[in-house]
Amino acid sequence: MAVIDLANPTRFLRIVDRVLPWLIAATVVLFAVGLYRALNAPDDYQQGATVKIMFLHVPAAWLGMFGWALMSIAALGTLVWRHPLADVAGKAAAPIGAAFTFICLVTGSLWGRPTWGTYWVWDARLTSMLVLLLLYLGVLALYWTAEEPGRGARAAAILSLVGAVNLPIIKFSVDWWNTLHQPASVFRLSGSTIDPSLLTPLLIMALAFTFLFVTLHLAVMRNEILRRRVRSMRLMQAQEVRA
Amino acid sequence: MSLGPHADFIVAAYAVTLFVVAALIAWVLLDYAAQRRVLGNLEGLGVTRRSQREG
Numbered sequence: 001m002a003v004i005d006l007a008n009p010t011r012f013l014r015i016v017d018r019v020l021p022w023l024i025a026a027t028v029v030l031f032a033v034g035l036y037r038a039l040n041a042p043d044d045y046q047q048g049a050t051v052k053i054m055f056l057h058v059p060a061a062w063l064g065m066f067g068w069a070l071m072s073i074a075a076l077g078t079l080v081w082r083h084p085l086a087d088v089a090g091k092a093a094a095p096i097g098a099a100f101t102f103i104c105l106v107t108g109s110l111w112g113r114p115t116w117g118t119y120w121v122w123d124a125r126l127t128s129m130l131v132l133l134l135l136y137l138g139v140l141a142l143y144w145t146a147e148e149p150g151r152g153a154r155a156a157a158i159l160s161l162v163g164a165v166n167l168p169i170i171k172f173s174v175d176w177w178n179t180l181h182q183p184a185s186v187f188r189l190s191g192s193t194i195d196p197s198l199l200t201p202l203l204i205m206a207l208a209f210t211f212l213f214v215t216l217h218l219a220v221m222r223n224e225i226l227r228r229r230v231r232s233m234r235l236m237q238a239q240e241v242r243a
Numbered sequence: 244m245s246l247g248p249h250a251d252f253i254v255a256a257y258a259v260t261l262f263v264v265a266a267l268i269a270w271v272l273l274d275y276a277a278q279r280r281v282l283g284n285l286e287g288l289g290v291t292r293r294s295q296r297e298g
Contacts, residue, residue: 039244049247053256060260099267107256114249212264219271226278232292233285240290 007085009225016218023215030208037201044198053111055202058186059209060104064132065167066213067097071139072164075157085221087153088228090160091143092220096213098136105129116180124173125181128166135163149231 034055044051070093077086108126109119120126139156146152174183185193192199246253 043247048249049245049253050249052246052253056256056260095270096267099263103260103263106259110252110256110259114252216267216271219275223271223274223278226275226282229292230278230281230285233282233290236292237285237288237290 007083009085009088012085013222013225016222020215020218020222023211023218027208027211027215030204030211034201034205034208038205041201042197047115050111050114051198053107054198055205057104057107057111058202059206060100060107061129062206063209063213064097064101064104064129065170066210067093067100068132068135068160068163068167070217071097071160075160078153078157079161084228087157088221088224089217090157091153092217092224094136094139094143094156096216096220098133098140100209100213101129101133101136105133121180123179123181124177125170125179128170128173132163132166132170135159135166139163149228 038052038055041052041055043049071090074086074090074093077083078090105126108129112121113119139159142156142159143152146155171184173179174181186199186202194202
């Protein structure tokens, strides 16, 4: 099967129906293993048991950014190739990415209070992450309030591309500015600074959250394709009544 | 497993995450059921999409 075959919504739905049960099973297994390893991981020598928040906070942050990157790629498909599935993919990623960004901000805040002594500071990393959440809400508002779906899709695609500028700002904010947030500690040229006893459960949880994201994304895309079919059928019904 | 003096913060973080993920899953499932139901109703009324007619 060629990759281009996925561009056909009917064929795409058939593939999603076949793949979703496997993805759900893999997600459940990964979360079972990940949570077991995370909850039984040793305490950090400085932070104590609060390090357990890392297993939620870090994957949520990665996927909040991943969601926007996905929307930016989909935006190119919408604006350049005008493919309807690209818009479906972009629209489906927005609420999921927003939810993960929200989780990242809330868990970060709950982690910050016992470790930094404050829930929030206007630090470059925290602020750029909050900007990401606001951008997500902006895209969702464009999709939900546009009278004509095509116009809403184009506006959301433009905002997705413009908002992609925020991704390197989030990533490098801890290097460019003096922040309270710690610098990168997992993906570094010189290797991770996290002990394997904490790094392994973190990576398993990150994989579990990634599978959850992909599963939800495909399910939301399926819902969106069905919603567009409903809209198209209602238009046909209205035309028949008028004729 | 001991969560130490900051157990409230850890439990709150896991509870919020569970709530948001559960809400997301519930929304996806309810939306899927709603779209399927409306599609079924429209097909029951004999309404077809343009692509189905041309096919």
